[in-house]
Amino acid sequence: MNKPPEERASDVTTVSSAEHTRRDFLYIATGAVGAVGAAAALVPLIAQMNPDASTIAAGAPIDVDLAPIADGQIIKVFWRSKPIFISHRTKKDIEEAQTVNVAALPDPEPDSARVKPGHDQWLVVIGICTHLGCIPLPHQGEYDGWFCPCHGSQYDTSGRIRRGPAPKNLALPPYKFVSDTKIQIG
Amino acid sequence: MSGHSTYQPQSKVLQWLEKRLPIGGLVHSSFVVYPVPRNLNYLWTFGGILAFMLGVQIVTGIVLAMHYTPHVDLAFRSVEGIMRDVNYGWLLRYLHANGASMFFLAVYVHMFRGIYYGSYKEPREVLWILGVIIYLLMMATGFMGYVLVWGQMSFWAATVITNLFSAIPGVGDTIVTWLWGGYAVGNPTLNRFYSLHYLLPFVIAGVVVLHIWALHVVGQNNPTGIEPKSEKDTVAFTPYATAKDGFFLAAFVILYAWFVFYIPNFLGHADNYIPANPAVTPTHIVPEWYYLPFYAILRAIPDKLIGVIALGASIVILAFLPWLDTSRVRSARYRPLFRQFFWLFVIVCVGLGWLGSKPPEGIYVILARVFTIYYFAFFLVILPLLGIFEKTKPLPNSISESVLGAKA
Ligand code: HEM
Ligand code: FES
Numbered sequence: 286m287n288k289p290p291e292e293r294a295s296d297v298t299t300v301s302s303a304e305h306t307r308r309d310f311l312y313i314a315t316g317a318v319g320a321v322g323a324a325a326a327l328v329p330l331i332a333q334m335n336p337d338a339s340t341i342a343a344g345a346p347i348d349v350d351l352a353p354i355a356d357g358q359i360i361k362v363f364w365r366s367k368p369i370f371i372s373h374r375t376k377k378d379i380e381e382a383q384t385v386n387v388a389a390l391p392d393p394e395p396d397s398a399r400v401k402p403g404h405d406q407w408l409v410v411i412g413i414c415t416h417l418g419c420i421p422l423p424h425q426g427e428y429d430g431w432f433c434p435c436h437g438s439q440y441d442t443s444g445r446i447r448r449g450p451a452p453k454n455l456a457l458p459p460y461k462f463v464s465d466t467k468i469q470i471g
Numbered sequence: 472m473s474g475h476s477t478y479q480p481q482s483k484v485l486q487w488l489e490k491r492l493p494i495g496g497l498v499h500s501s502f503v504v505y506p507v508p509r510n511l512n513y514l515w516t517f518g519g520i521l522a523f524m525l526g527v528q529i530v531t532g533i534v535l536a537m538h539y540t541p542h543v544d545l546a547f548r549s550v551e552g553i554m555r556d557v558n559y560g561w562l563l564r565y566l567h568a569n570g571a572s573m574f575f576l577a578v579y580v581h582m583f584r585g586i587y588y589g590s591y592k593e594p595r596e597v598l599w600i601l602g603v604i605i606y607l608l609m610m611a612t613g614f615m616g617y618v619l620v621w622g623q624m625s626f627w628a629a630t631v632i633t634n635l636f637s638a639i640p641g642v643g644d645t646i647v648t649w650l651w652g653g654y655a656v657g658n659p660t661l662n663r664f665y666s667l668h669y670l671l672p673f674v675i676a677g678v679v680v681l682h683i684w685a686l687h688v689v690g691q692n693n694p695t696g697i698e699p700k701s702e703k704d705t706v707a708f709t710p711y712a713t714a715k716d717g718f719f720l721a722a723f724v725i726l727y728a729w730f731v732f733y734i735p736n737f738l739g740h741a742d743n744y745i746p747a748n749p750a751v752t753p754t755h756i757v758p759e760w761y762y763l764p765f766y767a768i769l770r771a772i773p774d775k776l777i778g779v780i781a782l783g784a785s786i787v788i789l790a791f792l793p794w795l796d797t798s799r800v801r802s803a804r805y806r807p808l809f810r811q812f813f814w815l816f817v818i819v820c821v822g823l824g825w826l827g828s829k830p831p832e833g834i835y836v837i838l839a840r841v842f843t844i845y846y847f848a849f850f851l852v853i854l855p856l857l858g859i860f861e862k863t864k865p866l867p868n869s870i871s872e873s874v875l876g877a878k879a
Binding site: 367451452 | 634655750751772832
């Protein structure tokens, strides 16, 4: 490295090659500390945007009493700010859901994989269209399930996508039957 | 910046300042003696109009922010408070809401002008790309501003647009949760949108400075698309361009005022006067008019991921325009075929906008598909090939010859 003359003049005691490596070392050390520091600073800057502690706490499990839901009725409850559809399916609904040719569906899933064993009449799904997040309307569309007003996706009585731009079936929330007429979501 | 400064301030104070910070000279060389092509038409006044509209949005925005509350329970109420209680609040809000529309109207004219006259071609590629960046920032700013009102359209626009990221394979849902700061669009989302809506206009202002800097390095294009060759081809910015810009700006502001005072809600959507309800999606959701063409492209494609990619590509493709257009002739004046494809392109863009406002069914979907294909074909097929096959008309020898005839 060529040094500017004014620096060379003051260079009395140090050998220039030793100075050379010392400066290189300082450059690299400074750069390394700077890079690590910048990367470390990014962590809180990015992480602060994730759900905060209170939002996560508010996502605790909820209990829902199924007894008041009439045959054929679909209700909407909220869990983790997401709408959850609870559909009390009629005999006809169940039959339609079970007799479909599963292999021909856009997102193939048998009805049995979407309900809890022995509880065929209860379908519990997250009521968010898997296209871009609108809330589909119940008892509408050609498949007696849901119709999404935003871009026209249609779901059947098992909440499976049948037609339209949505790629997936309505998602299933984690839930379990606490008793025959009560479920816990979450 | 070209045009050597002849700036000699009269006043002692200005001379004193000029020795320490030559800002007067900078303004003088950029906006007074700066040479502009003598044949600029009114389409060249939209740059000034855009700068004016950015100023209007910042001034009205800052005062709106003095009365607005970014909280899910209070946001809608505070906007209604601005409309009913704040002194002249109705005017300030209507200026801001319609100001966004006028801003976009102006940017669309500005961009189509650039395409028609080939203003993105060498040496103006960087200038053009800076413009595309400004346009992207405007889209982000306008979207987040619309969410602040926290009406039904605000809420569901936020939901649908943020969900576009859920199409990314693998990490999509993680990204969306991160954007929301929750498990759905909610208070954290509103707060961060407010923070960014306040910030981005100033980022835009910064990029505008770069845009104008790049402009003053390469100079303005003009309706002939040929570069000025002598002094005769240009005139001084002041008084010529200043007067023309000022006159048309005034005309534009009259149009703006007509919207603000006579049809302030014409460009908005009635559903946004219903407070946000996370439990019910409106039966027909549409974005603001200036996003409609892209919305139509999204909906034209029956697959989620490809739809989102097409939406993104339809905007990003603009940045590659300087290299997609292979013709060496800039101005459409001398490109008879390009001119026809250009006007078809304008019709397709407006048509896509109209289709974006229609429900996605039947004939509308089919038309949207045809138009989407033309939109992309214009960039990827027509422009590259035209440069090879088109027989262009002879160019004039100089700008002054094209204006004054061969005698000049
Ligand atoms: C690039 C410039 C800007 C654009 C395109 C823009 C766009 C918008 C839009 C479309 C709305 C919704 C209007 C409505 O429907 O009521 C809005 C609202 C709002 N903007 Fe901006 N804005 C800009 C700059 C700013 C700035 C600089 C600030 C603050 C410093 C600001 C503060 C606000 C506030 C407080 C609201 C909510 C109140 C209301 O709805 O009128 N904006 N903005
Ligand atoms: S969000 Fe349901 S179809 Fe697009």
